[in-house]
Every structure is written in C-alpha cells, then in structure tokens.
Amino acid sequence: MTASIAAAGPSRRLLGLIGASCIVILWEASARLLGADAQVLPAPTQAIAAAWRNLSAAELAQHIGWSLWRILAGFALGGLAGVTLGVASGWYAWLARLVRPLVEMLRPIPPLAWIPLAIVWFGLGEPSKIFVIFLGAFFPIFTNAWRGMVSVPPVLLAAARTMDVDGPALLFKVALPAALPDISTGLRVGFGLSFGILVAAELIAAERGMGYLVMQSRQLGQLGVAVFAILLIGIVTLVADSALAALLRRWVGRRMPA
Amino acid sequence: MSSTRYPWRDWAYPLIVIGAVLACWQAAVMAGWLRPISFPPPSKLAATFREIVTEGYPEGIGLATHVTITLQRIVLGYSAALALAIPLGLVIGWKPTLDALTDPVIAFGRSVATLSLLPLTVVWFGTGEGAKIFLIGYGCFWVMISNVIAAIKNVDPVLVKAARTMDVSGAALFRRVALPAALPRIFAGARVALGVGFMVIVGAEMIGTIRGLGALIMEARTFYRTDITMVGMAVIGAIGFAMAMGLQRLEAVLMPWQGREARRAT
Amino acid sequence: MGAIARSGAVPTISEGPASGKHSGRVGDTLVRIRIERVSKRFATDRPDAPPVLGDFSLAVRENEFVVLLGRSGCGKTTLLNIIAGLERASTGEVRVDDAVVTRPGEGKGVVFQQGALFPWLTAAGNVDFAARSRGVAASERAALCGELLDLVGLSGAQDKYPFELSGGMQQRVAIARALALDPHILLMDEPFGALDELTRIEMQNELLRVWAARRKTVVFVTHSIWEALMLADRILVMAPRPGRIVLDRHVALARPRSRTDSALLQLYESIWASLQ
Numbered sequence: 001m002t003a004s005i006a007a008a009g010p011s012r013r014l015l016g017l018i019g020a021s022c023i024v025i026l027w028e029a030s031a032r033l034l035g036a037d038a039q040v041l042p043a044p045t046q047a048i049a050a051a052w053r054n055l056s057a058a059e060l061a062q063h064i065g066w067s068l069w070r071i072l073a074g075f076a077l078g079g080l081a082g083v084t085l086g087v088a089s090g091w092y093a094w095l096a097r098l099v100r101p102l103v104e105m106l107r108p109i110p111p112l113a114w115i116p117l118a119i120v121w122f123g124l125g126e127p128s129k130i131f132v133i134f135l136g137a138f139f140p141i142f143t144n145a146w147r148g149m150v151s152v153p154p155v156l157l158a159a160a161r162t163m164d165v166d167g168p169a170l171l172f173k174v175a176l177p178a179a180l181p182d183i184s185t186g187l188r189v190g191f192g193l194s195f196g197i198l199v200a201a202e203l204i205a206a207e208r209g210m211g212y213l214v215m216q217s218r219q220l221g222q223l224g225v226a227v228f229a230i231l232l233i234g235i236v237t238l239v240a241d242s243a244l245a246a247l248l249r250r251w252v253g254r255r256m257p258a
Numbered sequence: 259m260s261s262t263r264y265p266w267r268d269w270a271y272p273l274i275v276i277g278a279v280l281a282c283w284q285a286a287v288m289a290g291w292l293r294p295i296s297f298p299p300p301s302k303l304a305a306t307f308r309e310i311v312t313e314g315y316p317e318g319i320g321l322a323t324h325v326t327i328t329l330q331r332i333v334l335g336y337s338a339a340l341a342l343a344i345p346l347g348l349v350i351g352w353k354p355t356l357d358a359l360t361d362p363v364i365a366f367g368r369s370v371a372t373l374s375l376l377p378l379t380v381v382w383f384g385t386g387e388g389a390k391i392f393l394i395g396y397g398c399f400w401v402m403i404s405n406v407i408a409a410i411k412n413v414d415p416v417l418v419k420a421a422r423t424m425d426v427s428g429a430a431l432f433r434r435v436a437l438p439a440a441l442p443r444i445f446a447g448a449r450v451a452l453g454v455g456f457m458v459i460v461g462a463e464m465i466g467t468i469r470g471l472g473a474l475i476m477e478a479r480t481f482y483r484t485d486i487t488m489v490g491m492a493v494i495g496a497i498g499f500a501m502a503m504g505l506q507r508l509e510a511v512l513m514p515w516q517g518r519e520a521r522r523a524t
Numbered sequence: 525m526g527a528i529a530r531s532g533a534v535p536t537i538s539e540g541p542a543s544g545k546h547s548g549r550v551g552d553t554l555v556r557i558r559i560e561r562v563s564k565r566f567a568t569d570r571p572d573a574p575p576v577l578g579d580f581s582l583a584v585r586e587n588e589f590v591v592l593l594g595r596s597g598c599g600k601t602t603l604l605n606i607i608a609g610l611e612r613a614s615t616g617e618v619r620v621d622d623a624v625v626t627r628p629g630e631g632k633g634v635v636f637q638q639g640a641l642f643p644w645l646t647a648a649g650n651v652d653f654a655a656r657s658r659g660v661a662a663s664e665r666a667a668l669c670g671e672l673l674d675l676v677g678l679s680g681a682q683d684k685y686p687f688e689l690s691g692g693m694q695q696r697v698a699i700a701r702a703l704a705l706d707p708h709i710l711l712m713d714e715p716f717g718a719l720d721e722l723t724r725i726e727m728q729n730e731l732l733r734v735w736a737a738r739r740k741t742v743v744f745v746t747h748s749i750w751e752a753l754m755l756a757d758r759i760l761v762m763a764p765r766p767g768r769i770v771l772d773r774h775v776a777l778a779r780p781r782s783r784t785d786s787a788l789l790q791l792y793e794s795i796w797a798s799l800q
Contacts, residue, residue, distance in 0.1 A: 012358045019359035020366075040381065101272030102279065108502070109495035110453075112461040113472070116479035116487045121296055199371035200461040204476075211374060218377035226377055234370035241369070419610055420640040424657040424705060425629030434653070438644040515644045515685040 042224040047231070050224025054217070063229075064236065066208040070126065070201075071194045071240075074133025078194075079187060081134070082141030086186075087179070089142075090149020091171055103142055111136035111197050115204060129201040136197040137190035144186025148179030184248040191244050195237045210236070298485035303492075306485040315486055316477050319469060321493065328459055328471045329497075331387065335394025336455045340448065343399050347406025351440075352432055357407060364404055372397035372454075373461050380466070390462050390470075397458040398451040405447025409440035442516060445509045449502060456498050471497075556709055556741040557584040557607060562616035563766070564602055575614070576602050578766025584709075589735065589742045591756035593749065593795070599767025600745045601713055607743060608634050608711050621708055633707030633740075635698045638718045641686040647673060647697045648682040654704035672700040675734055692723040696730065703738060710740045714747070728754050732779055749795050753788055754781055761798050771798040 024044055031043035042050065051060075089096040114135055118128040152175050160166075160174045202211025210233050217225035280300045286292045287299040294302065307321075314320035350356045372393055379389035413436050421427075421435045463472025471494050478486035510516075564577040577599045584590050592600040605611040607618055609628040618625040620632060628634070641650050651669045660668060673682055676696040686694055695715055702710060715731075716724045728751060735742065746752055752759045753775065761771035773791060781788060 012361075015355065015358035016362040020362045022359075023363050097271045098275055101275045104272075105276060106495070108498040109491050110457040110460050110498065112457055112464070113475060113491050113494050115461075115464065116475045117484070117491065120479055120482075120484050120487065195369075196371045196373065196457070200373040200464075203373060203376060204464055211371075214374050215377050218381065223378070223381065230370060230374045230378070233374050234366055237369040237371065238366065414639065416636055416639045417642060419628070420634070420636060420642075422610065422628040423608060423632060423634040423702075424654050426657050427629075435642065438642070441644070513644070515646075515687065 040223075042227050044227075044231075047224045047227040050222060051228035054222055054225050055228075063208060063210050063213045064232070066206075067198055067202065067210045067233075067236075068240075070129050070209065071133060071191075071198050074130045074198075075137045075191055075194050077130070078134040078137025078190060079141055082138045082186065082190065083145050083183060086142040086145025086183075087149055087171075087176065090146045090179070091175065096146070100146070103139065107139050107143075111139075111193070112200050115201060119205060124205050129198070129206065132201050133194050133197050136193045140189040140193065141183075141186040144189070145179065145183045148182025148186075149175060151182065152178040180252045184252045187248065188241070188244060192237075192241055195233065195240070199233060295482065295484060298488060302485050303489055306483075307489050310474075310486060310489060315474065315483070316468060316481075321474075324469060324471050324474045324490075325493065325497065327469050328463065331390050331459050331470070332394060332452075332455050334387075335391040335459070336398050336452060338391070339395040339398035339451065339455070340402055342395075343402035343451075344406055344444070347403040348410060348437070350403070351407040351410030352436065357411070364400065364407070368400040368404060372458050376462060376465060385466055390459060390467075393462050394455045394458050398455045401454050402447055402451040405450065406440075406444055409443035409447065410436055412443065413439040441513060442509075445505070445513070449505050452501055452505060453498070456501070460494060554586040555583045556586050556588075556621060557582070557743065558619040558622075559583070559603075559607070560616050560618070562603070562606060562613040562618060564599070564606065564611070565614045574765040576765070576767050577606075577613075578768055580616070580768060582760070582769070584741060584743065587739045587741055589744065589755060589757045591744045591746060591752040591759050592762055593746055593752045593759055594762035595747060595764065595799070598762040598764035600762050603762075603767065604711050604713050604743060604745050607709075608632050610634075631705065631708035633702035633705045633710045635695070635702050635710070635712045635715045637714045638691070638694070641694055641697055641701075643686050646683045646685055647678060647689065647693075647700075650686075650697055651701045651704045654701045658705050660704075668704060669700075672703055673697075675703075675737060676700045677730060690723075691719050692727055695719070695727060699731070699734065703734075703740075707740065710742045712742065712744045714745050716751070717746070724751070729780065731755065749792060750783070752795070753791060754779075759791075759795065761795055763799075771795060 028043045028045060031041050031046070034040075085099060089099050111132055114132050115128070118131045122128040122131055156174055156178055157170060160170055165173060198209070199211040199214075202209040203215050206212040210229055213229040214226050214233075217223070217229060283292070283297065284299045284301060287294055287297060298306070309315070310321045312320070314323065350360055375393060375396065376389075379392055383389035383392060417435055417439055418431065421431055426434060459470070460472040463470035464476040467473045468477055471490055475487045475490035475494070478484070478490065559580060559582040562577060562580045563575050565575040569575065580599075580603065592603065594600050602611060606613050607620070607625065609625045609630070609632060620630075623630075625632070642653060645653060648669050651672055652665055655665045655668050670679070670682070673679055676699055678693060678696050678700070681689060681693060681697075686697070689697065698715065716727045719727060732755065744752075744755060756775050759771070759773050759775060760769050761773075762768065763770045771794065773794070775788075775791065777785065777787060
C-alpha cells in the first residue's frame with residue numbers, strides 16, 4: 001500500500017542514514033548540554049573515548065568472544081533439539097501427543113525464569129548460561145518446526161506417494177523441504193531471543209562477557225564504558241541476526257518463494 | 259490436529275502424559291534416583307505452594323504480594339509503552355518518508371538488549387519502581403512500534419484501491435480503512451509486546467530486589483529452597499499463559515469479523 | 525424467442541483523433557467514456573520493448589455494455605485501471621463525461637475480482653460505506669442499502685461478515701457496493717474470475733438482471749469468450765504488446781442469449797480466430 005509508493009532503494013537508505021544521524025547528534029548534543037555530567041548519560045563520543053581509555057582490544061575481544069561462544073553453544077543445542085524433536089513430532093503423531101503437552105506446559109515460563117533453577121542444577125559456571133539460552137532457543141524452534149511439518153500441503157505428500165516415494169524418503173525429500181521456511185523462521189526467532197537471554201544471564205552471574213562488562217563498568221563508575229558495552233551488544237545482535245538471515249536465505253530462500 | 263471422532267482425546271492425552279511424568283518424578287525422588295534438593299517432588303511442591311501463599315517468602319511476603327507487585331509493574335510499563343508506541347507507529351507507518359527515516363533507529367532500538375540497560379537505570383532512577391517500569395516500557399515499546407508500523411504498511415492494497423474508487427482519501431482513508439484493516443496485526447503485536455514485558459520484569463526482578471516473582475525465585479535459590487523456585491516458576495508460567503489467553507479473548511470480542519482461521523494465522 | 529438474429533459484423537464506432545470535436549455525441553448517443561491515444565509503458569519496461577498499451581483509442585456510448593476480452597497480459601486490466609483513475613497513462617487522455625480522468629472515485633465505480641470487501645464490516649456495512657462516501661444522508665442510507673442488497677438477491681445476508689459469505693455472495697455485495705455510489709460508469713475487472721463455473725454462469729445472469737434494472741455504462745474485463753458473448757453489447761478483443769484492439773464487434777442479439785444460437789457461434793469462431 002503505502003509501502004509500494006515508498007521511496008525506492010537508495011533514497012530510502014539515505015533517509016535512514018539521515019534519521020539515524022539525527023538521533024546520534026541529538027544524543028550527543030543533549031548529553032553535552034545537560035551539564036557535562038558524564039555520570040548520568042555519557043555522549044556517544046564520550047562513551048567511545050572511555051572505552052578506548054579503559055579497555056584493551058584484547059579484553060574487548062575476550063568479552064565478545066565469551067558471549068558469542070555461549071550463544072552459539074546454546075543456540076546450536078537448542079536448534080538441534082528443537083528441529084529434531086519438532087520435525088519428528090510433526091511426522092509421528094504419537095510422538096506429538098507425548099511431547100507437545102510437556103512443551104506447551106513449560107513454554108509460558110520465560111527463559112529468564114529458569115536462571116535460578118539452572119544455577120541450582122549446573123552451578124554458576126558456563127553450563128547454566130548455555131542451558132538457559134538453549135531453552136530460549138528451543139521453544140520457538142520446536143514450535144515452528146512442528147507447525148511447519150503439520151502444515152505441509154497434503155497434496156504434495158499424495159503426489160509423492162503416487163511416484164512411489166514413501167517412508168523416510170517421503171520425510172526427507174518432500175516434507176522436510178516443504179517445512180523449511182517455517183523452520184527458518186523459528187531459527188531466526190530463537191536466535192534473536194538468545195541475545196536478550198544471554199545478557200540477562202551475564203548480568204546475574206558471570207565473570208566475562210558483554211553483559212558482565214556492562215555490570216562491571218557501572219560498578220567501577222565507568223558509565224562511558226557501560227554505555228559503550230550496551231551499544232556494542234545492540235550492534236553485535238544486529239550483525240549476527242543479519243548474518244543468520246543471509247545464511248538461511250542462501251540455503252532455503254533460493255528454492256522457495258518466501 | 260484434533261481428533262474429530264473422539265474429541266475427549268485432546269484433553270485426555272495431555273493430562274495422561276503430564277500425570278505420568280509427575281508420577282515418575284515422584285517415584286524417582288522417593289527411590290533416591292533424584293536428589294530432592296535439585297528436584298523437589300511434586301508432593302513437596304504442593305505443600306510449598308500453600309506455604310508461600312500463607313506464610314510468604316521471604317520474610318512474610320506472601321505470594322499474592324509478589325504477584326501483585328509484578329503485575330503492577332507490568333501494567334504500568336506496558337501501558338506507557340503502548341500509549342507512546344501506537345500513535346507514533348500509526349503515523350510512521352502511514353507516511354513512507356517517516357518510515358524510511360526511522361527504520362534504522364527502530365531496528366537498533368529493538369536490538370539493544372533491554373536488560374543490559376538495568377545497571378544504567380539504577381543510576382538514573384535509583385533502586386525504586388521507576389527503574390523497573392522504565393525497563394518494561396523500553397522493551398515493550400520497540401516491539402510494539404515495529405508491529406504497528408508493519409500493520410499499517412501491510413494493509414491489503416486492494417482495500418485501499420476500493421476505497422479510493424469511492425472517493426475516500428487522505429485522513430478519511432486512514433481512519434476508515436487503514437486503521438480497521440491493521441487492527442488484527444496491531445493486536446498480535448500487543449500480544450508479543452506483553453510477552454516481552456513479562457520476560458523483562460522477571461529478569462529485572464532477579465537483581466537487587468526482594469519483592470516480585472522474579473525476586474521470589476532468585477531469593478529462594480540463594481537459600482537452597484529449590485521447591486519455592488519451582489513453584490514460583492509455575493506461577494509465573496500460569497500468569498503468562500493467563501495473560502495471553504486474556505488478550506486472545508479480548509481480540510475475539512473486539513474483532514468479531516475475523517473468523518477463527520484468520521485469527522489463528524495472526 | 526422473438527429475437528431476430530443478425531450476423532455480428534456491424535460497423536464499429538471507432539473515433540478518429542478528436543480534432544476539435546468535443547460535442548460528446550456520436551450520432552444520437554452520448555459518449556460516456558472517450559479514450560484518446562492512450563499508451564502505457566511501465567517504468568520497469570525496457571525502452572525497446574513494446575508498450576503495455578499502444579496508441580489506444582475508444583469511445584463508449586451511454587449504457588453500452590462493453591467487454592474487453594483477451595489473454596492475461598494483453599493490457600485489458602491496465603486499460604481498466606487507467607479509465608478508473610487508479611493508474612496513469614503514459615500518453616493520451618481518458619475522459620469520462622467530458623472530464624479528464626486524473627484520479628479514482630468521482631463516479632467511476634469499480635468491482636474488483638476479489639478481496640475488496642472490507643472484512644471488518646458486514647455486507648450492509650460495506651454498502652453503507654459507499655453510500656456514506658457519496659454523501660447520502662444517514663436517514664436515507666439504511667433504506668438504500670436494503671434496496672441494493674435486495675436487488676442483488678442478498679436480503680437475508682445483511683448482517684453477515686465477508687468471511688461468512690461464499691465467493692458468489694461476496695461479489696454480489698461488491699456489485700451492490702459499487703451501485704451505492706450511483707456511479708456514472710461501472711468498471712468490472714474479471715469480477716467472476718475467482719468463482720467456479722456454475723456460480724459464474726449464475727452470476728452472469730444476475731448481473732444482466734441487475735443491469736436491466738439499473739442501467740449503467742459498463743466496461744467489463746474477461747478472458748472468457750463465452751462470458752463476453754453472454755454479456756456484451758460490444759466485444760473488443762485485445763492482443764498484447766502493444767495492447768491494441770484486433771477485433772471490434774457488436775452483438776445485436778437480445779438477452780438472454782443461447783449458446784446454440786448460430787449467430788453467436790459464428791461470432792465465437794471469429795473471436796477465436798482473432799486470438800490466434
């Protein structure tokens with residue numbers, strides 16, 4: 001509708017750039033004007049300067065690395081479990097009857113609410129954080145994979161059967177490809193959630209990582225570094241999500257319309 | 259997926275499965291395979307539930323109090339976010355120029371992990387309610403505005419064309435056509451935003467406060483009351499579920515024209 | 525029966541370039557729609573590719589039922605959109621009642637193929653929407669809506685939402701809604717294309733009945749030869765790229781028409797031949 005009349009590619013990007021720059025300038029100006037109290041809200045330049053002063057590249061890389069490692073580990077596990085269980089439940093009705101009630105019962109519990117329990121079960125180290133991220137990724141991935149499987153148009157399966165394709169071959173050659181768009185959506189949603197969960201977990205109980213960095217720098221009174229870390233998390237999230245989207249588009253999007 | 263011949267199966271199977279799991283759990287604890295510290299048996303959980311409702315935890319703060327406080331925070335933050343996000347989102351979604359200008363900013367705002375702001379909110383608002391309500395509002399706002407913008411942008415072009423053939427344009431077009439057409443998607447966004455707000459508050463309450471459901475389950479862990487943590491989690495889950503159901507009911511009442519198929523799709 | 529079947533080839537009313545003749549009449553009849561040398565090229569077209577519509581001219585008389593017939597992609601829908609004011613011609617102009625078309629509305633009713641009913645309004649609500657847009661007073665609107673819904677045969681379905689109506693019923697509402705505008709012309713873009721064959725035939729008869737009661741100038745787009753033969757006063761067969769008329773025939777047979785009528789069958793053959 002209005003989207004079709006919307007500015008075409010390059011001018012749209014330009015406007016976006018203008019908008020973003022305005023916000024940054026506004027922030028910079030108001031932070032500087034409202035008393036040079038870099039203790040309340042540092043300006044972006046102050047934040048970057050503070051980070052430059054107080055953080056070495058190695059430290060920064062370490063924090064980012066730990067955060068990414070946790071997300072990847074948790075997401076990989078959650079993705080594997082979610083896709084496998086989701087696809088299997090979509091294919092075998094008896095499995096769905098077993099698994100879905102349990103999943104649906106646990107799903108309303110926000111992943112963050114699992115943190116205390118995770119600490120009880122796994123201690124304060126890495127496994128507890130990876131577990132919570134795993135949970136956060138698992139539920140949307142499972143749900144989307146299951147739904148994708150049960151939404152495969154029956155006519156496709158019928159057509160395949162008329163060509164003597166049945167059993168496992170039917171699952172892997174027909175049902176799974178047909179369910180891929182939904183599975184991809186689940187993966188993206190799960191991945192996006194992982195960052196929010198990771199940050200919370202790191203705020204609560206960690207000695208390294210970007211979330212920890214925010215907490216620590218504030219405790220040290222280095223608000224500039226804290227703001228920098230917050231922005232960093234946002235940027236990393238965006239970059240990672242775009243990367244995943246591009247990856248999925250290449251593997252899945254090619255073959256299917258959306 | 260429901261069995262049309264024996265509809266009672268839709269109820270029975272889940273109950274049986276859950277019941278079986280609970281029974282195995284209880285048996286495993288009693289047989290000594292699971293440690294009650296890590297896996298309090300369902301029998302203990304029932305008793306614990308009664309305990310926190312009546313006596314409260316910690317220090318005499320009853321479950322009702324925790325629930326009320328958490329809900330209060332959510333309601334305030336959520337309403338504030340929606341009050342801001344809906345009008346802004348409608349305007350931005352309607353004007354392509356505004357949409358182009360704000361798109362990167364909104365995308366970034368959405369990507370900033372809400373809870374990462376927690377340490378800063380302590381500096382700005384102290385340790386009071388303000389910090390938590392702000393966090394909830396922040397999280398809900400970006401999700402809501404993104405959905406409202408998408409809702410307006412994705413109004414079926416055929417409807418707009420039809421309206422234009424009836425001499426309806428400009429503000430009237432927005433009011434009488436775009437807005438009603440976008441309503442279902444706006445509601446879907448409101449549901450998602452509520453879920454986000456809920457997540458945020460549970461996380462926010464785990465740091466530096468003893469009142470609220472997030473605080474409840476965190477405090478309990480510190481004192482090895484895993485049973486309280488589990489009961490608390492169940493309560494949180496139940497409330498989240500109830501809120502989502504509530505919103506769905508509301509949608510069905512406010513938008514009777516949808517029919518069940520369309521509603522399930524959003 | 526009583527209808528004298530004549531062979532199809534009646535001289536067509538093709539208009540030359542305007543050359544100062546804006547009287548809006550041809551012979552004794554008012555020209556409702558005048559299309560003058562309209563061409564259309566999409567922004568995405570390659571410059572050397574033939575245009576969607578090329579130097580297209582046409583005059584449609586008052587209360588004439590004109591059918592644009594052709595395959596997908598021959599430009600008939602584009603032409604209809606241009607007449608409706610939903611799209612702009614690249615060159616040339618369209619006049620409705622001697623006023624140049626610049627935007628949609630203003631008495632140009634349109635019935636789309638599907639999905640144009642407002643889902644949040646009932647059948648009556650949809651018709652009322654159009655009446656309200658025209659400026660009909662609230663006190664008269666209810667009566668008007670009832671009357672139109674009766675006319676299209678939906679008196680019992682006033683309070684149903686579109687999702688509760690079948691495809692045929694939805695299109696009846698769409699027609700009633702377009703009529704609520706009391707339009708000068710009625711433009712119909714394959715309105716029965718999404719219906720099954722049987723419903724389609726039923727709707728064609730319904731349309732003729734409604735048209736007999738509320739005569740309007742109609743431009744109707746279709747890809748079905750039989751639909752054209754059943755409905756039209758005048759059939760314009762179009763060929764694609766550039767979109768142009770390759771056959772212009774009057775159908776001077778009384779309605780309702782029979783598929784076994786020899787004149788009609790002859791016309792069918794001519795049309796079929798022109799489409800090859």
